Amino acid sequence: MRSLPNWAVTGLSILLVLSAWVAVTRLGLVRDLFLPGPRDLWLGLQELLDEGYKGRTLPEHLGMSLLRVGTGFLTGALAGTALGLAMGVSRKLDAMAAPFIEFLRPLPQLAYLVLLIVWLGIGEGSKISMLFLAALPVAAVAARDGVRNIPPERLRMAAALGASPRQVFWHVVAPSALPEILTGARLALGIVYATLIAAEIIAGSSGIGWMILDAGRFLRSDYAFVGILVIGLTGIAIDRLLLWLERRIVHWAGR
Amino acid sequence: MTALPLTRRSALAAAAAATGALALPRLSRAAPAKVNVGFFTEAKPTMIAKGQGWFAEGVGAPITWTEYGSGAEINTAMVGGSCDIGLATGSVATAAGIAQGLPFQVIGLVDNIGPAEEMTVRTAANIRSPADFKGKKVATPFGSTSHFRLLGFLKTNGLSQRDVTVLDMKPAAIQAAWAKGEIDAAYVWAPAKSKIIEAGGTPFRTWDALDKAGYAIADTIIVHNDFAKAQPASVVGFLKAYGKALGMWRSSPEEAAKLVAQQAGVSPETAMAEMKAYEFVDLPAQTGEAWLGTPGKPGKFAEVLKGTADFLVEQRSLRSAPPVGTFGSALNTHFLQQAVA
Numbered sequence: 369m370r371s372l373p374n375w376a377v378t379g380l381s382i383l384l385v386l387s388a389w390v391a392v393t394r395l396g397l398v399r400d401l402f403l404p405g406p407r408d409l410w411l412g413l414q415e416l417l418d419e420g421y422k423g424r425t426l427p428e429h430l431g432m433s434l435l436r437v438g439t440g441f442l443t444g445a446l447a448g449t450a451l452g453l454a455m456g457v458s459r460k461l462d463a464m465a466a467p468f469i470e471f472l473r474p475l476p477q478l479a480y481l482v483l484l485i486v487w488l489g490i491g492e493g494s495k496i497s498m499l500f501l502a503a504l505p506v507a508a509v510a511a512r513d514g515v516r517n518i519p520p521e522r523l524r525m526a527a528a529l530g531a532s533p534r535q536v537f538w539h540v541v542a543p544s545a546l547p548e549i550l551t552g553a554r555l556a557l558g559i560v561y562a563t564l565i566a567a568e569i570i571a572g573s574s575g576i577g578w579m580i581l582d583a584g585r586f587l588r589s590d591y592a593f594v595g596i597l598v599i600g601l602t603g604i605a606i607d608r609l610l611l612w613l614e615r616r617i618v619h620w621a622g623r
Numbered sequence: 624m625t626a627l628p629l630t631r632r633s634a635l636a637a638a639a640a641a642t643g644a645l646a647l648p649r650l651s652r653a654a655p656a657k658v659n660v661g662f663f664t665e666a667k668p669t670m671i672a673k674g675q676g677w678f679a680e681g682v683g684a685p686i687t688w689t690e691y692g693s694g695a696e697i698n699t700a701m702v703g704g705s706c707d708i709g710l711a712t713g714s715v716a717t718a719a720g721i722a723q724g725l726p727f728q729v730i731g732l733v734d735n736i737g738p739a740e741e742m743t744v745r746t747a748a749n750i751r752s753p754a755d756f757k758g759k760k761v762a763t764p765f766g767s768t769s770h771f772r773l774l775g776f777l778k779t780n781g782l783s784q785r786d787v788t789v790l791d792m793k794p795a796a797i798q799a800a801w802a803k804g805e806i807d808a809a810y811v812w813a814p815a816k817s818k819i820i821e822a823g824g825t826p827f828r829t830w831d832a833l834d835k836a837g838y839a840i841a842d843t844i845i846v847h848n849d850f851a852k853a854q855p856a857s858v859v860g861f862l863k864a865y866g867k868a869l870g871m872w873r874s875s876p877e878e879a880a881k882l883v884a885q886q887a888g889v890s891p892e893t894a895m896a897e898m899k900a901y902e903f904v905d906l907p908a909q910t911g912e913a914w915l916g917t918p919g920k921p922g923k924f925a926e927v928l929k930g931t932a933d934f935l936v937e938q939r940s941l942r943s944a945p946p947v948g949t950f951g952s953a954l955n956t957h958f959l960q961q962a963v964a
Contacts (some may be wrong), residue, residue, distance in 0.1 A: 401702070407904040422939075491805075571796065573788070578791070582765055586719050586766060600788070
């Protein structure tokens, strides 16, 4: 009992929350409007799977959201990493780009929602751009710091052994910064995921984020909860996938 | 370690002070300490009563004004107990709230929306008949009275949501997308409506046919059940303040438009034009059979709300709608009767 394995503790804590949920809804302590019971949730899920939500099936909504998240995250993280590596290598470039990155990073995405619509319209372009802009600064800062934290003697040693600047970059700088780049990628994904609902506010009629928002308008909490569960579980799945990739690619990190 | 010098006397005094503070609001039942009113910034006579402080005088307490983005948000605030009075909330949100058993009642109307919310089509899109909407993009704020009308328009003209792309956009976003030429039509209210008409739009008349087909929309005044029970005099005073503002709009519209313009941040001409589009219903007329009716004898508005809720069930925005009697009993006309007496 003293040393319960961690997975058991996780299981117990989930079980505890679930049974509290069942108890509270079964005893009628809260109205189904505020917290739908397991039965309502199950029925809501069945309805969404059978009939979809406002013109699209549930997998279609999820697919649209994942496509947006995937495109925004990949382009944003790649561009951000490239920029961050360059900023790490060149102090001049860092001085040039840093103010914009620092400005963009803490900016709430809703702040430039209307501007994105005016510039890019209401299609996928503005939604994906919003996610791109969410991922880019996080990835850039992670990559830059990854380069900065490389011990200088390692670089000097490579140069002393006769490596060209190009070889130093590809064989020393990039692999040394990789662990931080991948950690930055996971962080960026979390932020992109959090931005999804803001992005889907733009002229929505598709996506899980929009569905949650629209269902919430009339307090259809059963649909909203199904949406939240779907978005939360896929978020965990994607994060786990990245973690697995990280362990495979940079298995040496932190040892 | 230092401990607070907690003596028995000081503990007792603190406890007494705490219970006193808790008990005090219950004792002073004469007037509320403050009243939370949810509203929208718009060109209506309500803005006169707000700006001139008539509402605060009417309820006999300072008012905390909170601007909401939609009637649905006011509903949520009612549930959370952070809104006592909802001013000019749409009939769609009102119907949805009553169907869900939210803790509020309808105590009056502000207006019959009529032509004030209407379809606008891009002049260049060449839309002349309902069939021309096929393949077009139409924007509206979802969950609003305009959205309800738009869906009614599609349904009564045999158009499905596959024929027409219906987009969920806030009024500000509609204006932005209109400027970019990305939407062909929009169903929305002023000031966004007049802005997009200026920017190459033409009104497409739908409202009178829709009113007849059961898609009438109106704006209501709702009050939290607890507040209505605890502060009946304040509720009557609030209605009287609106009656006074309406009287001013009737007797000296120029002056009324000027005051409204200041509050809404538009020009007096715009305020005048926008107010002319609404049918503001005088308090005595509200007690007629066509509107709210009298205690025990709810008017036709109960059926409008019931029809709205049934449509929302069809749209799967609501799980179920109660019988018309539930909507009738949510219309509390006692206050109106006292206000006009």
